[in-house]
Amino acid sequence: TQLLEQSPQFLSIQEGENLTVYCNSSSVFSSLQWYRQEPGEGPVLLVTVVTGGEVKKLKRLTFQFGDARKDSSLHITAAQPGDTGLYLCAGALSASKIIFGSGTRLSIRP
């Protein structure tokens, strides 16, 4: 059974703090996507990482793909209330097989 474990499940921090969310698997992915989902909406794609060791930055968000392409992290610097939401990672085992993590619910307190 292929699993993508995401941690932590919940995170509540103060505005201005930093945080990291992790996705780990024993499977190798051809690519990995991070999504953010707000209440009442579908997930929205934030980034795709493809190459082992790849680092991508999106303003205050930094995404890293593990060297072996089995894990990934999302780091947010100086979190803001607008970062609140459900963060999901999704790994592509092939062009036709995608597995989702269980999600990290992030709450930023003003």
Add this chain to the structure above:
Amino acid sequence: EAGVAQSPRYKIIEKRQSVAFWCNPISGHATLYWYQQILGQGPKLLIQFQNNGVVDDSQLPKDRFSAERLKGVDSTLKIQPAKLEDSAVYLCASTQKGTSGRVEQFFGPGTRLTVL
């Protein structure tokens, strides 16, 4: 470019009733997915279509759920009869054929189903 369209946005039914959801993917996207998302959890794949053919329906409860994509464009997902545990958000997503292993899904807003 128009996004993935879904309807209805909300549906409330009683258990044992039937319900149908509709999805229109982004134009030109060959692959269409239906997911079930329980509150606060990650999406669970129900069925995946490539054009009008089924690629993966291994997690679809086939005794009560059915889906079709007859012309390879829009799709419907049906539940008959519904159970209380079917209360969830049903998400539709589509992808175009990517390169270099990239599979980027675009999601619709979802249909929130409440079964009473």
